[in-house]
Amino acid sequence: MKNYVDITPALDKANDECGVFGIYRNDEALNVVAVTHDALYSLQHRGHISAGITVNENQSFTTVKELGMVSEVFNEKTLKKLPNGKIAVGHVRYTSGGALDRAANQPLVLRYKEGSIAIANNGSITNFPEIRKELERGGSIFQSNSNAEVMAYVIATERIATDNLEDAVLRAMKRLKGAYSTVICAPTRLIGFRDIYGFRPLCVGKIGESYVITSESCVLDTIGGTLIRDVRPGEMVVIDEEGFHSFMLDKKAPKTSLCVFEYVYVARPDSFINNVSVYNARLKAGELLFREYPIEADMVCGVPDSGIIAAEGYARASGIPYGMGFIKNKFLGRNAGTGMDKKKRLLHTKLSALKCNVEGKRVIVIDDSIVRGQTSQHIVNLLRKAGAREIHMLISSPPFIFPCYFGIDISDRENLIANKMSIDEIRREIGADTLGYLSVKSLRETAAGCDIDLCDGCFTKQFSAEVPTTFFVDKYASKIKRS
Numbered sequence: 001m002k003n004y005v006d007i008t009p010a011l012d013k014a015n016d017e018c019g020v021f022g023i024y025r026n027d028e029a030l031n032v033v034a035v036t037h038d039a040l041y042s043l044q045h046r047g048h049i050s051a052g053i054t055v056n057e058n059q060s061f062t063t064v065k066e067l068g069m070v071s072e073v074f075n076e077k078t079l080k081k082l083p084n085g086k087i088a089v090g091h092v093r094y095t096s097g098g099a100l101d102r103a104a105n106q107p108l109v110l111r112y113k114e115g116s117i118a119i120a121n122n123g124s125i126t127n128f129p130e131i132r133k134e135l136e137r138g139g140s141i142f143q144s145n146s147n148a149e150v151m152a153y154v155i156a157t158e159r160i161a162t163d164n165l166e167d168a169v170l171r172a173m174k175r176l177k178g179a180y181s182t183v184i185c186a187p188t189r190l191i192g193f194r195d196i197y198g199f200r201p202l203c204v205g206k207i208g209e210s211y212v213i214t215s216e217s218c219v220l221d222t223i224g225g226t227l228i229r230d231v232r233p234g235e236m237v238v239i240d241e242e243g244f245h246s247f248m249l250d251k252k253a254p255k256t257s258l259c260v261f262e263y264v265y266v267a268r269p270d271s272f273i274n275n276v277s278v279y280n281a282r283l284k285a286g287e288l289l290f291r292e293y294p295i296e297a298d299m300v301c302g303v304p305d306s307g308i309i310a311a312e313g314y315a316r317a318s319g320i321p322y323g324m325g326f327i328k329n330k331f332l333g334r335n336a337g338t339g340m341d342k343k344k345r346l347l348h349t350k351l352s353a354l355k356c357n358v359e360g361k362r363v364i365v366i367d368d369s370i371v372r373g374q375t376s377q378h379i380v381n382l383l384r385k386a387g388a389r390e391i392h393m394l395i396s397s398p399p400f401i402f403p404c405y406f407g408i409d410i411s412d413r414e415n416l417i418a419n420k421m422s423i424d425e426i427r428r429e430i431g432a433d434t435l436g437y438l439s440v441k442s443l444r445e446t447a448a449g450c451d452i453d454l455c456d457g458c459f460t461k462q463f464s465a466e467v468p469t470t471f472f473v474d475k476y477a478s479k480i481k482r483s
């Protein structure tokens, strides 16, 4: 059994922190373990550090969770440990840490006076230190630094003062600040809830007569289900033997804040989030890049994977042929590369330029974002070495100027290249002939039709929600592996 794992370096990318799934079975023939297992495969892009499933069979909870990808954690033997119960929740986790504590793996099962709950969360609680200190003063002992554990304790303490779990969750939602899209497996029901800003996606669907709550709608396509709707910001949905119930918190955000970066990079292209297709948003980003940067070139290519759709959009809008510029090594495991230069070696072995396609050409290359700049520099180098005549790099989002406190692991401010250099300095640093970022206005246009407002705080420094205190940001967050 592994106690820790060396995680794959982030390769100069922003990373999401988790995917959640829950199912309430109303169809006798449905195997909730198989469905949850399939669902986690569809959420793997949201986190590959750990995976877990908890099943509730006659109010007895069984959990299998471990560090590793879904394919590593679940096999014939581990899946057999899980009974085909009435309710199940699943989780995949990302974290920004190095060596990881297994205690932070989810779902997290908490046994308290009124029974058990299993919780799986996506997001980041911004008043985590204050709440945790308060709970510790009251005698709570924590096993991990996970947000989920703090949330579970808050719900358990509120449950003592309320008549039912629903009221306890609603009261907990008022105490918890920041971003959370959470599922809970309770003794007799499945609960899902989303913070009042709606930072992270969460939707409800059906497979047959059974209900599902999950991070992304692509899961429903995978398991043969249908999307009902998104969970609303500040809403708690409950599924029990009487069916589906919705409760709205009697507190509203001044302005909702769905993470616009979900459309740019995080979510899977076949998902719909709050009415907008992720694929269409990325395509539109490419079209708008052409409107902002109409460059003469021989081909347009995308950096795999999330730059490819925007490149398709640019090619369509410009009439410049779309071509493959890179080959991605799909078989790099998490343990690829060893030693001090692991991060560098991973960066270098992940992509190769397709020389026969780019040699002698004026190439427009589109990527989703630039964090520190090393990846972009490497990409430009690859194209130069492969003989590209001109390299015009376009980015389908604006420059990152601020970290994210709401569930996406974007570097500390001092590591963000756009905080230290002008766009022309970045262009010179990465060695491109042109560098252009999509404007904030156009970025927002990519998600036109979204039924809630968007967060673009990491690009604008404008946040609708309170950002954490300096103490938390500088001294606490760096030590805590959020999950």
Ligand code: SF4
Binding pocket: 199, 258, 259, 260, 261, 262, 403, 404, 405, 406, 407, 408, 410, 455, 456, 457, 458, 459
């Ligand atoms: S700050 Fe950026 S990454 Fe974080 S929620 Fe807002 S848009 Fe998303």
